[in-house]
Amino acid sequence: MKIAMGQMDVHAGKMSKNIETMLTMIQKAKQEHADLIVFPELCVTGYLLADKWLDEAFIETALAYNEVLKEASDGIGIIWGNVTTLDDIVGRDGRKVRCNCAFFASNQKWVKREHGLFEGEYIKCLNPDYRVFDDSRYFLSALELAKKLQISDEALTSCFLFEKEGQTYRIGCEICEDLWSKDYQFDPTSQYIKNNCDFIVNISSSPWTRNKEKGREKQIKRHALSNMPPFIYVNAVGMQNTSKTVCIFDGDSSIYNSQGDCLSSCNDSFQEECKIVEINEINQAEKCRDKLMNALCCAIRQFDEQVFNKRFKWIIGLSGGLDSSVNAALLCMSLGKDRVIGLNMATKYNSSTTIDNAHRLASTLGIDCRDGVIQKLVEEQLQCLQQYTENDITEFAIENIQARIRGSILGAISQIENGVIINNGNKVEGALGYATLYGDTIGCLAPLQDITKVELFDIARSINAHFGKEVIPHNLLPEIIGDTVRWEMPPSAELKNNQKDPMKWFYHDELIQRLTEYPGYGIEKLMKQYLDGSIYKTDLGKWIRYYGLDDPKAFIEDLEWILNKFELGVFKRLQTPPIVMVSRGCFGSDFRENQCHYDKSDTYLALKKAILGYEN
Secondary structure (H helix, E strand, O other): OEEEEEEOEOOOOOHHHHHHHHHHHHHHHHHOOOOEEEOOOOOOOOOOOHHHHHOHHHHHHHHHHHHHHHHOOOOOEEEEEEEEEEEEEEOOOOOEEEEEEEEEEEOOEEOOEOOOOOOOEEEOOOOOOOOOOOHHHHOOOHHHHHHHHOOOHHHHHOOEEEEEOOEEEEEEEEEHHHHOOOOOOOOHHHHHHHOOOOEEEEEEOOOOOOOHHHHHHHHHHHHHOOOOOOEEEEEOEEEEEOOOEEEEEEOOOEEEOOOOOEEEEOOOOOOOEEEEEEOOOOEOOOOOOOHHHHHHHHHHHHHHHHHHOOOOEEEEEOOOOHHHHHHHHHHHHHHOHHHEEEEEEEOOOOOHHHHHHHHHHHHHHOOEEEEEEOHHHHHHHHHHHOOOOOOOOOHHHHHHHHHHHHHHHHHHHHHHOOEEEEOOOOHHHHHHOOOOOOOOOOOOEEOOOOOOHHHHHHHHHHHHHHHOOOOOOHHHOOEEEOOEEEOOOOOOOOOOOOOOOOOOOOHHHHHHHHHHHOOOOOHHHHHHHHHHOHHHHOHHHHHHHHOOOOOHHHHHHHHHHHHHHHHHOHHHHOOOOOEEOOOOOOEOOOEOOOOOOOOOOHHHHHHHHHHHOOOO
16 A cells, blocks of 8 residues: 655644645645555644634634545545534533544545444544643543443444455554553554554654654554554644643654564654655655754744744844853754844953854854943942842842843844844753843743753754854863863853852753653652662762762752752743743643642651761
């Protein structure tokens, strides 16, 4: 059988645009004599639509497009994702039930199923309700539907009977999470294997995060141990968002054999593609290099297109530090140099090295870099403040004044230049609240807020390799020599004399990742490793020694500093711009937080005592 993988750029809410893309791909598939074309999950509407799913007029329009696609199925089979509704069945919210559905049409008819139920439709069995997903808020699963209809779960996973040139193919359809069934009571993939279907089609809208592809391949290999038939996976590309979290989709649509080995694949570089192959053909695309860098470029490019229709310039505070340098390079790579304006806003605390860094970066990238000195504004604001307080103006207040003045200038220039502001903060800064609210927390998008400083070092090197020259200044990148780190220019906010960031880089980066990527991890696990010494067998142990935290008192003091800052920083994180999600625990609607203070667990208190060496 000849399969077309319709790896399309799905635009959330833009149904007419999505249908236009699908019809173009269908025409190409017909011209190349494909038997079947497969599109992603909810490709008609988009997946991450929040409460737009409750708009009945929107749903009616989505349903009408199913007829358009069915009419386009003359001479070809088409599988696509869209919402469906069921008359006379009410969901949990009291409205007409909505379901996440895979539709299957051929020769302008709905393809029949073995059990005769739901011709042309497969309803998603497993609705994810974790991370950015709230599927059960909007959709009834097939398992819930089976209970309402008083039919077996297996009846809703019966094979489709697809006829082509006198032969009937028994095809099992499933949707995204249905593959990731290990933690659920029902396993659609295993059910299809038991039913001896000819092959399985999984349509997905699966956001990319680091190593996501490894997790998916692990699931497929697990099923391959049970004599799995060929497996077709088609994923979306592009950007969709939950307002606070920007999700990116890498594609990587693939066909796997019964051993779980990838035979053919589309690109995994976040690019749209319609690839047509024989089901057993070996035709793999080259894997994306520097995938994290490419993911960030995709997010910026798509956010600019979908939210702002490519209308505005992007304004960036260009300090000459690592974060702003990386962001400026990513903006240029994504949108072109002519749409980027850098502002260097110096005070007496800014070193000539960082100012020179900003100038050289701008010159290398070819962007507009505008210099200014804000010291006079700082001094005048200090004089003004003395009218309102008899207290001494603290050094900390002076630092925040500088950041807020910069934020004010960025905001004003964005209005004058018809632009939008990009946020430069990284994940460790965000986690520890190391940012000034309404100063360096402003912006319309935060591409780096799910990236640790250590990851930024790697991205900087990837950017330099991409351009084939030094774009990100080498003096910003550390050199690891044995068990030590050498800095030519340690990270600094440059808001006072001789200031250095308080973070213990490499160690704190890893701690923040553990606290966010694995909510069930619990800091107690780290404390147990410290107590029994096993921590020193890991990379983390090297940094514990490097920073002198093998002293138990120093270890506990640092740990409690981290936990306290993490907890206090919530109110800032709630007010930051949308963040591009690239990890398993992105602040926003992925790693969800509330503003309260938690008691330490009994286990934590006992471990603290044990580490410090006393019982009472």
